[in-house]
Amino acid sequence: MPCVRLALTCAIALLLGACATGRTLPPLAPDTAPAAKMLHFVSDRGIEMAPGGALRFSTRRDPAMSYGVAAPGAGEGTTGLRGVRVLVRFPGTPLPFDVRGGQPVTEPAAARAYDASAAAVRAELAGGLAARGTRDILLYVHGFNSRFHDTIATLARIRAASGKDALPVAFSWPAGNQGLFAYFKDRESGAFSVFHLKKTLRLLASVPGLRRIHVVAHSRGSQVVTTALREMVIAERAAGRDPRRSLGIENLILAAPDLDFSVVRQRLIAEQFGPAFGRITVYVNPGDSALGLAQFLLTGVRFGRISFDQLRPEEREIFTEVRNVDFINVSGVVGRRSHLYFSANPDVLRDMAAVIDSGAAPGDPARSLEPDEGNFWRLIQRRDTPLIRKGPDR
Helix, strand or coil, X not given: CHHHHHHHHHHHHHHHCCCCCCCEECECCCCCCCXXXXXXXXXXXXXXXXXXXXXXXXXXXXXXXXXXXXXXXXXXXXXXXXXXXXXXXXXXXXXXXXXXXXEEEECHHHHHHHXXXXXXXXXXHHHHHHHHCCCEEEEEECCCCCCHHHHHHHHHHHHHHCCCCCEEEEEECCCCCCCCCHHHHHHHHHHHHHHHHHHHHHHHHCCCCCCEEEEXXXXXXXXXXHHHXXXXXXXXXXXXXXXXXXXXXXXEEEECCCCEHHHHHHHHHCCCCHHHCCEEEEEECCCCHHHHHHHHHHCCCEHHHCCHHHCCHHHHHHHHHCCCEEXXXXXXXXXXXXXXXXXXXXXXXXXXXXXXXXXXXXXXXXXXXXECCCCEEEECCCCCCCCCCCCCCC
């Protein structure tokens, strides 16, 4: 059995993502691309400087977040990037502090430096909203074994599928570790990045002119996102605030989530996680072979593989009563082996875009869905022209 599990570890690395060697990206000169076309990012990956000013985003965990912009290639939705520019470097965390009267107090100089970085990012994002003429932000959080440039390209494809001109922002955590135990190394890197993602989400919520945030998380990125949001929801409620208003998250979209369903049941459902958001949409494929291997290796049903008949009677009743959580079974349009469907399959992209653009409920004609049972729906394949050109995806 140990040999079988070892072999499956390698198989997961192949199925959940491809080779993740970082690519050197050209520097982006000022005014290279219109502000309205820029893709924004926050990352806690280590950044290495190559000759000529080129940048490489590594798998090293950086205690200091970086914020910057990237210019897509010939049209959004393609895999190429014209260049990347880092605009703001935050102080490393944890910030130095003293304990006074039994309470931790951040050193004033460190707090001022951090606040100055946050203010600079806030101003840049506010400018980005104004340039696009929008009040919405689309935040994408990638999964296991994703390289920085693939993450940005995926963000561009999701953004291109949507008619709403939301400001596109990627949170890039240090995934893409190499070797036999890459999957487990990436899991640890995701845990490292939870604090930085919380800081990023709070920063986004404070951007002047913002109305709503739409969060899309794929695979293991769902663990990073839901852990961060769970802690934030608890903190907001403890402070007497309504997280539905204070966090500003209209849509939380989990695509092929690599989460243990029993953990979801205990830590999210039991703590009434759902009401903190406008709508939660979970894309599932009960035949997802990559999540099937992860399920065998780690034990526990993967959230991205559940179906209505796997739920206990009390769980079915809960999901039926919670009106803002929907499960979309995509197996009819992507097949059993697909795990990367969320950003490459035009039918899935089209449905996701309808959620982001108008908040369309599953029964809305804008979405090609048929009812299954409870809060579960099935995605129906359309025959018209794909939204965007397919490209590599992580």
